[in-house]
Amino acid sequence: xxxxxxxxxxxxxxxxxxxxxxxxxxxxxxxxxxxxxxxxxxxxxxxxxxxxxxxxxxxxxxxxxxxxxxxxxxxxxxxxxxxxxxxxxxxxxxxxxxxxxxxxxxxxxxxxxxxxxxxxxxxxxxxxxxxxxxxxxxxxxxxxxxxxxxxxxxxxxxxxxxxxxxxxxxxxxxxxxxxxxxxxxxxxxxxxxxxxxxxxxxxxxxxxxxxxxxxxxxxxxxxxxxxxxxxx
Amino acid sequence: xxxxxxxxxxxxxxxxxxxxxxxxxxxxxxxxxxxxxxxxxxxxxxxxxxxxxxxxxxxxxxxxxxxxxxxxxxxxxxxxxxxxxxxxxxxxxxxxxxxxxxxxxxxxxxxxxxxxxxxxxxxxxxxxxxxxxxxxxxxxxxxxxxxxxxxxxxxxxxxxxxxxxxxxxxxxxxxxxxxxxxxxxxxxxxxxxxxxxxxxxxxxxxxxxxxxxxxxxxxxxxxxxxxxxxxxxxxxxxxxxxxxxxxxxxxxxxxxxxxxxxxxxxxxxxxxxxxxxxxxxxxxxxxxxxxxxxxxxxxxxxxxxxxxxxxxxxxxxxxxxxxxxxxxxxxxxxxxxxxxxxxxxxxxxxxxxxxxxxxxxxxxxxxxxxxxxxxxxxxxxxxxxxxxxxxxxxxxxxxxxxxxxxxxxxxxxxxxxxxxxxxxxxxxxxxxxxxxxxxxxxxxxxxxxxxxxxxxxxxxxxxxxxxxxxxxxxxxxxxxxxxxxxxxxxxxxxxxxxxxxxxxxxxxxxxxx
Numbered sequence: 082x083x084x085x086x087x088x089x090x091x092x093x094x095x096x097x098x099x100x101x102x103x104x105x106x107x108x109x110x111x112x113x114x115x116x117x118x119x120x121x122x123x124x125x126x127x128x129x130x131x132x133x134x135x136x137x138x139x140x141x142x143x144x145x146x147x148x149x150x151x152x153x154x155x156x157x158x159x160x161x162x163x164x165x166x167x168x169x170x171x172x173x174x175x176x177x178x179x180x181x182x183x184x185x186x187x188x189x190x191x192x193x194x195x196x197x198x199x200x201x202x203x204x205x206x207x208x209x210x211x212x213x214x215x216x217x218x219x220x221x222x223x224x225x226x227x228x229x230x231x232x233x234x235x236x237x238x239x240x241x242x243x244x245x246x247x248x249x250x251x252x253x254x255x256x257x258x259x260x261x262x263x264x265x266x267x268x269x270x271x272x273x274x275x276x277x278x279x280x281x282x283x284x285x286x287x288x289x290x291x292x293x294x295x296x297x298x299x300x301x302x303x304x305x306x307x308x309x310x311x312x313x
Numbered sequence: 314x315x316x317x318x319x320x321x322x323x324x325x326x327x328x329x330x331x332x333x334x335x336x337x338x339x340x341x342x343x344x345x346x347x348x349x350x351x352x353x354x355x356x357x358x359x360x361x362x363x364x365x366x367x368x369x370x371x372x373x374x375x376x377x378x379x380x381x382x383x384x385x386x387x388x389x390x391x392x393x394x395x396x397x398x399x400x401x402x403x404x405x406x407x408x409x410x411x412x413x414x415x416x417x418x419x420x421x422x423x424x425x426x427x428x429x430x431x432x433x434x435x436x437x438x439x440x441x442x443x444x445x446x447x448x449x450x451x452x453x454x455x456x457x458x459x460x461x462x463x464x465x466x467x468x469x470x471x472x473x474x475x476x477x478x479x480x481x482x483x484x485x486x487x488x489x490x491x492x493x494x495x496x497x498x499x500x501x502x503x504x505x506x507x508x509x510x511x512x513x514x515x516x517x518x519x520x521x522x523x524x525x526x527x528x529x530x531x532x533x534x535x536x537x538x539x540x541x542x543x544x545x546x547x548x549x550x551x552x553x554x555x556x557x558x559x560x561x562x563x564x565x566x567x568x569x570x571x572x573x574x575x576x577x578x579x580x581x582x583x584x585x586x587x588x589x590x591x592x593x594x595x596x597x598x599x600x601x602x603x604x605x606x607x608x609x610x611x612x613x614x615x616x617x618x619x620x621x622x623x624x625x626x627x628x629x630x631x632x633x634x635x636x637x638x639x640x641x642x643x644x645x646x647x648x649x650x651x652x653x654x655x656x657x658x659x660x661x662x663x664x665x666x667x668x669x670x671x672x673x674x675x676x677x678x679x680x681x682x683x684x685x686x687x688x689x690x691x692x693x694x695x696x697x698x699x700x701x702x703x704x705x706x707x708x709x710x711x712x713x714x715x716x717x718x719x720x721x722x723x724x725x726x727x728x729x730x731x732x733x734x735x736x737x738x739x740x741x742x743x744x745x746x747x748x749x750x751x752x753x754x755x756x757x758x759x760x761x762x763x764x765x766x767x768x769x770x771x772x773x774x775x776x777x778x779x780x781x782x783x784x785x786x787x788x789x790x791x792x793x794x795x796x797x798x799x800x801x802x803x804x805x806x807x808x809x810x811x812x813x814x815x816x817x818x819x820x821x822x823x824x825x826x
Contacts, residue, residue: 097755097758103755104758104759106758106762155761157754157755157757157758157761158758160754160755161754161755161758164755200752203750203751203752204752204754206750207750218749
């Protein structure tokens, strides 16, 4: 029973099916349980949560990554699978602490003040959730003060900032200054990204990392998590 | 199932209905006066026997007749010429059905070039920064051979957008003579592609040997009639308004055998035709109508294509300028004239004036490929790989052209706008606006896999470099490595027994068994 549910979770993550209404890639899957229904069933059945995460979610994302590398999958497929994992993690989150499982990390993410462009930030959110992180998204056009308050309250390990415009990009520096002024700068790693942002700019304003795209952003977070220097 | 081609639902037209009728009227006037000079006695006799005014013209030293073709002869020919022409193929799935009143376009190679362009890549290192290297294509022209023709036919067999094959290179091996060129040319094509094969004839004496070869492949004379896997092209009319002796003779003999043939005319605006659009159009239309009329008088109902290769003269050299914008205008006008007569049209695009692949080549050929395709010719002799007008053929360019035509074909798909689609997307929009992320990415996947999203340009490099030629060359080598679907050993053996003049080295099965 346990093995069967985990197999189905893995298969449905690979298919990118969040609920029973999703099509997936193969024909005839609509109506069959998706990741949401399967995780709920696994929790009801008392399936070991660590097994769900490692054998179901992590293993399936590794398979998805291989398919992407082999050009069998495209970015929309990766995102669909990542979204399925993100939904699964949200369902599992309340049960993690009691099962002695520590999440990989918590990330606060926002598009900075004056900028309404949030497609990139949303994609990064999905991919980070898919990689097993807890993501708190505070939206777009976010005031520096609101971001500082959220860092204080949520106590994230990482802060992701996004901007599409050169005119709004400068607000990233303001946020880092505000974190310093509030004694929070050393409590959180700041990663920035967006079309006008460069690694040089990230270094110049004292950010901890720069994500060139969604996949790179995940890699940068993973590097910071393992204590590596993402700028090297 | 025949090949689908691409149906142009709303073909572009430059001419109004009135202008089409005016061109037709001017052409009829020209056929009456001054008429054509005919250097072929039999053709002059055919015209005379059918009521044309024919008069011997003396003084030039070459036998010549003035032929004034009355309107009723033209009208009769336009009535008897088939409105649908079938071009068969060794693989029947590659059959092309061309209806004169249906703008369904098939992309076909061409023409016969003398020069084959090899490509090689050299690596250059920056003088200022030796860590920087760049690979540069170097193009080396040489005379074409029968092995090149086999190579070209095989690669064009693999190119997805190529619907049919016109021999791309003139075979100039030492052991190729006027007496064996045609059989070897046709065999090299037929043995390396299963698509339709069209070519001109070098020697009329070889016509029956070529037809015999096609009959053996098709399974007999009747089967060849059902599945005409070869066709011919002749430039019987030399501009302005002259029936050439030998090509007219060839044309009439092909017509007698009932195999499909293109009546092609290639006037050059400014030299062999008036520079004004009205002038070249009235003249080329008259020249093609004259050829079609002769063909129908020789053999009523023989399948013909209205062949147009009009071109504007370069102002600097008075050579051809296929890359000029006017050349595309003339071709589109001709497509419209052929459609007026409900005859399938053989048209031209994609020929570049420049000698090697590059930016000029891409710009000129893509421009004409798009606009002429959109006018809806049935047989688009679209010059895969042709450079330096019709002088140079480069397989690398043909691979690049295939990518162009994939884009064009995709662009010309019908709009997907209907009630069912709206019901689907309205549901999607409602669902997505209710989510925090407001993205439609999840809905991409089924559409992506259904083929409704155009593929990326296949030769795009990563980073700030242009690797189009290098990547296209990799693709070319992949295509070359694919197995060739040769004619089977038994049929090949029979062809070599019954058709004289074939080069032994073309028999790939020699020594088998």
